[in-house]
Amino acid sequence: MSSVDITTHSTIVILDFGSQYTQVIARRIRESRVYSEIVPFNLSADRIQKLQPKGIVLSGGPASVFAPGAPHPDPAIFSLGIPILGICYGVHLMALQLNGSVEFSDRREFGPGTLKITAPCPLFDGLPSEFAVWNSHGDKVVSLPPGFQIVGTSENSPFAAIENRSRNLFGVQFHPEVAHTPLGKEILENFLYNICKCRPDWTMGSFIERSCREIRERVGPDKVVLGLSGGVDSSVTAALVHRAIGDQLTCIFVNNGLLRSREAETVQKVFGEAFRIKLQYVDASNRFLERLTGVTDPEKKRKIIGEEFIRVFESTALELKALDSKEHRYRYLAQGTLYPDVIESVAIAGNPAAMIKSHHNVGGLPEKMDFELLEPLRQLFKDEVRQVGLELELPKEIVFRQPFPGPGLAVRVIGEITPERLQILRQADEIVVSEMKAADWYYKVWQSFAVMLPVQSVGVMGDQRTYENTIALRIVESQDGMTADWVRIPYEILAKISSRIINEVKGVNRVCYDVSSKPPSTIEWE
Numbered sequence: 001m002s003s004v005d006i007t008t009h010s011t012i013v014i015l016d017f018g019s020q021y022t023q024v025i026a027r028r029i030r031e032s033r034v035y036s037e038i039v040p041f042n043l044s045a046d047r048i049q050k051l052q053p054k055g056i057v058l059s060g061g062p063a064s065v066f067a068p069g070a071p072h073p074d075p076a077i078f079s080l081g082i083p084i085l086g087i088c089y090g091v092h093l094m095a096l097q098l099n100g101s102v103e104f105s106d107r108r109e110f111g112p113g114t115l116k117i118t119a120p121c122p123l124f125d126g127l128p129s130e131f132a133v134w135n136s137h138g139d140k141v142v143s144l145p146p147g148f149q150i151v152g153t154s155e156n157s158p159f160a161a162i163e164n165r166s167r168n169l170f171g172v173q174f175h176p177e178v179a180h181t182p183l184g185k186e187i188l189e190n191f192l193y194n195i196c197k198c199r200p201d202w203t204m205g206s207f208i209e210r211s212c213r214e215i216r217e218r219v220g221p222d223k224v225v226l227g228l229s230g231g232v233d234s235s236v237t238a239a240l241v242h243r244a245i246g247d248q249l250t251c252i253f254v255n256n257g258l259l260r261s262r263e264a265e266t267v268q269k270v271f272g273e274a275f276r277i278k279l280q281y282v283d284a285s286n287r288f289l290e291r292l293t294g295v296t297d298p299e300k301k302r303k304i305i306g307e308e309f310i311r312v313f314e315s316t317a318l319e320l321k322a323l324d325s326k327e328h329r330y331r332y333l334a335q336g337t338l339y340p341d342v343i344e345s346v347a348i349a350g351n352p353a354a355m356i357k358s359h360h361n362v363g364g365l366p367e368k369m370d371f372e373l374l375e376p377l378r379q380l381f382k383d384e385v386r387q388v389g390l391e392l393e394l395p396k397e398i399v400f401r402q403p404f405p406g407p408g409l410a411v412r413v414i415g416e417i418t419p420e421r422l423q424i425l426r427q428a429d430e431i432v433v434s435e436m437k438a439a440d441w442y443y444k445v446w447q448s449f450a451v452m453l454p455v456q457s458v459g460v461m462g463d464q465r466t467y468e469n470t471i472a473l474r475i476v477e478s479q480d481g482m483t484a485d486w487v488r489i490p491y492e493i494l495a496k497i498s499s500r501i502i503n504e505v506k507g508v509n510r511v512c513y514d515v516s517s518k519p520p521s522t523i524e525w526e
């Protein structure tokens with residue numbers, strides 16, 4: 001199960017009880033340079049032991065420990081001799097399974113609180129005797145399991161932090177992983193370094209070194225093909241695999257005719273020229289645009305683009321494969337799969353990770369092709385991928401670029417896609433990007449782009465009446481694209497973007513700013 005060489009890294013295993021914060025715990029631990037891995041809550045104690053973790057964290061969860069079907073871990077984990085930290089739901093489970101008692105309270109404690117340290121505990125070493133914490137729980141511990149003592153209390157809970165020092169078991173009712181617990185990092189680091197004796201050995205430099213070694217060992221003399229989109233994930237994968245095996249890697253870049261201005265040139269410049277990666281550039285714009293003629297339904301657009309992409313990619317890859325020799329063949333397909341895509345999310349009612357199924361798999365690659373998958377980023381979170389990209393010397397424009405949908409400008413030209421309407425959108429979008437960069441806002445927001453509306457309206461230019469197109473501006477902030485809010489961007493920037501678009505882009509006489517949040521709106525318009 002572990003994809004990391006456990007002999008070289010201190011590992012913390014996080015049992016996932018379905019909290020919306022489980023991935024946040026994993027990221028916080030990695031920010032402290034300790035490798036962490038999320039596993040399903042019911043992984044047996046035996047299998048957990050095989051991962052040789054230095055410590056175990058029991059995550060929070062949306063349920064009450066008493067709810068029907070509430071997830072419970074293998075009770076044998078408490079006897080492995082491995083330090084355990086229970087967070088929120090995790091401490092309630094710990095108390096319940098070790099014969100303390102827990103009560104269900106229908107008055108959920110949610111929001112800020114103050115933790116008072118009442119006895120010395122290695123979890124709170126070096127911290128003040130009182131500090132702010134963030135609570136979000138319904139259940140509460142009401143009597144301690146044998147061998148435990150109270151080490152911290154809060155306004156509403158005499159059992160806010162507990163420990164069994166001799167067994168290295170610790171529990172906190174609050175959430176140290178969230179930013180609203182300002183000393184949470186220190187608490188987690190006390191657990192990692194003092195209690196679990198982890199070494200801070202998870203760095204992106206060491207990741208690159210090890211990953212290159214593994215790629216070389218696995219690939220041997222064979223060859224690798226990769227679908228390069230110019231997005232962060234496929235770009236970093238390309239740079240990493242190229243670092244490992246050089247010319248044994250060939251990237252395929254498909255121009256689907258729905259790219260932004262100068263996108264194809266940038267990819268060719270960065271990867272073909274600067275990195276000298278073998279790049280197969282396929283201009284398939286005509287094929288895509290022909291099939292999209294007259295199509296206005298967003299899901300139809302996505303379907304056509306997805307199908308067409310697979311066809312083009314497949315035939316290009318087959319052309320490469322046709323050149324295979326017995327000794328060197330295109331055997332692997334590299335993909336930029338990230339850790340959040342591979343975590344087995346726990347199917348518990350209320351777990352957002354389990355409920356939300358992405359509909360954004362357009363741009364996915366052929367499943368039936370005769371390739372073995374190479375996914376060197378599958379252990380990494382997005383921020384780690386960006387660090388790897390920087391260490392591999394990819395330009396900032398690529399490493400920090402905003403997300404761009406697989407179907408490209410097709411879902412930003414609302415209604416029918418024509419070369420003329422695409423051209424208008426490209427010009428408008430280029431102005432948005434360049435003004436956002438000039439004002440130092442581009443990298444501060446999640447996405448900022450133009451949308452071409454199927455609306456014409458009356459305007460006046462000089463003495464002439466005009467009847468032209470409308471561009472909508474969409475600028476949003478977001479953590480992960482699941483929810484988003486429109487950015488309160490300074491009026492001067494909006495004014496500049498608007499006047500430049502209307503003056504410079506022929507065919508546009510009106511610009512609107514989208515002031516809707518997600519939900520209930522979405523980020524893209526289609």
Ligand code: XMP
Nearest residue numbers: 360362403404405406407481518522523524
């Ligand atoms: P929505 O519009 O659903 O978008 O709020 C959330 C995030 O996903 C991106 N997006 C897509 N990405 N293929 C993709 O690869 C798609 O079909 C697609 N649709 C939306 C969107 O840009 C935003 O970051």
